[in-house]
Amino acid sequence: MKPKVAFFDFAGCEGDQLQIANLEEEILDLLGQVEVVSFREVMKEHSDDYDIAFIEGSCTRLQDEERLKEIRKNASLVVAIGSCATIGGINSLKNYQNMDDVKKTVYGEKASLFDTYPARPIDAVIPVDAYVHGCPMTKDEFLHVVKSLLLGKKPEIPNYPVCVECKKNENVCAFERGEFCVGPITRAGCNSCCVNEGTKCWGCRGMVDNPNENSQKEVLVKYGLSVDDAIGKFKLYFGWQGKKK
């Protein structure tokens, strides 16, 4: 019997689910292996009978925790997809601000009607079995993780930085092009896609397990970034990881 899969979204842009909807020819091969029972972005039907839950978005309200716990109860495997779900993502930028100000900025006069709390990744609320990092995640890595899970294998996600892939791809180092890059401490697995396209790494996959953050900051400053801006570089995607430490 094919495993049943369901997709869920929390605070996020749904860009990761869009990557799945955009799988094109591979989507048929994928549907040969799994049965999709819930996927709001592409279908109307919904069922709570599923084996694998893919969760996009970060948890930003207390009441989201209940829904997450419910999903965890139903699923035998929970997979976080995309930066918001895996590392808190850019939603965690608000964690550096006053929550009331945040609400006022977003909801204006109606701010009091809405709840919010510091954004966090899914595994801050429930145990997560596998991660598909990235903002958005890449189709290739999504398929890699799905195939691993279907084979009963823990997906192998690199614990080395983006520099490794950048070097293999023979990119001119972003620093040598005058860019400020956080690839040296960001978890690889994206095939250094942003640098391949001529920009820099923003850190959307989060930091490696044991980053040398001080050295990364010193490098940014050495290449001409102000100390404040160097610290700012860490807030964009490393907000939750950084605060947790």
Added chain:
Amino acid sequence: MHVLSKEDFSEFINSLIAETSLNVVGVKSKGEKFAFGPLESANQLRLDYDVTILPPKKYFFPQRETLVTYDVSSGYQSKSLADVKPTIIVGAHPYDIMAMLHMDEIFRETKSDPNYLTRRNSSVIIGVNIQNMSESCFASSMGCATIDYGYDLMLTDLGDKYAIDVGSHKGADLLNKYSKNVKKALARDIQSVGKKKQKIMNKTQQEFGFSSELIPEMLGKFYEKTSFWEDHSEECLSCGSCVLVCPTCYCFDVMDNPDLSLKTGERGRTWDGCLLEDFAKISSGENFRNTKSARYRHRYFKKGKYLFDRFGFVSCVGCGRCSSNCLPDIANPVNLFNDMYDESLKIGIQIDPATIPDIKIKTGDTIDYAPKIATIVKKVPMTANETMFELKLDDGSELGHQPGQFVQVSVFGVGEAPFGVSSSPTKKDTFELCIRKLGNVTSKIHTLNEEDKVGIRGPFGNGFNAELLKGKDLLFVAGGLGIVPLRSLFNYVLDNRNDYGRVILLYGCKEPRELLFGDEILSLADRDDVEFKSTVDRCPENEVWNSNVGVITTLIPQVDFDPQKTYAIVCGPPIMYKFVIRDLKSHNVPDDHIIVSLERRMKCGVGKCGHCQINQLYVCKDGPVFNYSKIKGIPEAL
């Protein structure tokens, strides 16, 4: 020496490009930098480059490549190399040519790597003498700024023409077939080439304040200087850039990539680096090089000492790529070795030029990365996490192992992992593996059943020398899973019992329920030709244990043995060795009477990928069984 006008040289290159049977690559600009890439026209060539981002080794040892394909119904198949086109590499600098010669030795030693050597042997190297030197280049210090061999053709820019030195028949044939108007060089051309080479040799951007011949000896004196290594590696990002751009680095990782059908797929290899945090980490979580300073030091030792001891060369050619690619600027060998030299003057260390070690490079068969298929004929659960699998090779052949050797076991789409064979070679038709559920491969194997198929490569490595032990008293000391490889020798000895003296087995595990081969082992108590003692670290209240409680070393004083006649054979978790060896020595067991079997992260199994390296030794090739006297001076071993 010959000369060719620049116009005719372009014609030469263009006619090579026009030949569809050839893959013509050369140095082109890439942004502000340079890189080797496919040539569409000779106009793209930038032979005035300083250094390319990656060295040309990528044409023989690509960043990623398929080693083996598989189909669950038919097994594993080596990737065919029949379609490898001859690659003409235009514009290799002398240091990169020297690096290729180093790589050739490495990929040829003991067992030859077919993927590397097929590509390498069909290639043609058109070198060029350096015209512009990169800021970080120290090739002169390494004697690699110019080279007189190793190329098929070597170019020197003489303004309106190139001087061409023919270095091989292959080069001569290429020139004859594809170029026009090649002229004999005049005396003054030969002189200008000589002068240019002289100038390059003397011109150096960075240099050592001492002779590079001192490097191996000097390193040997600095291994233990922990603070020296810590200070130099403090800012290391563990990003691996220094090793990934290195023209002589050859470590790789191996992984399976299943197709979406999950029935077919490939096993590939990709560049890896010893500077990366998890490089020497095994499934149990143990990381044998877990600090950045240990990894940083390993890089220098590998290049400057271990490869020197194995091949007679310091495996650095001075290209300077490591230093120009290191963002915190700590990877420059010139700075490090100059600091080391200064320090040794300060503290008065005497360094003699390293003598070239006595080297016998062995070459052997070609590696077959494709596993054979074996069927699980019996599956016997032993404990909650360990299961014994009895396997039979489908082609009907015997495994043919020595006690103590290991095999690489593959599970389709999941990967490959090493296991010591636990049955004696006297058991011929089948062999046994006792596997603990720990990582991906081992967990998946536990879901397989009788009749299911796995892949097998091997047997690999150095086993126990059962001949040498004949007539001796044997003291087996096994901790936990360490009983598994020891059992292959132990059972062999029991099957040839008259050839050996006393046989003593000391076996310990954490708790009674973790005891392996329970019935088999406990029944030893009934034999009068085997002395057997067992222990557990602790016995929980709900379990029964009637024997010793305490760590394995508590058993040693309980047996009386003659240290001169006894050989101790030791295997267990990494932490165990130190203590057992200490106690054996205190019982006057000579060092060369202690034999150990070690565990490391073995990927290729044949001494290439670098993961299982302990200082200069490869556990997969030189071990896993070692005589303690041979490894006691090796800091990473125990």
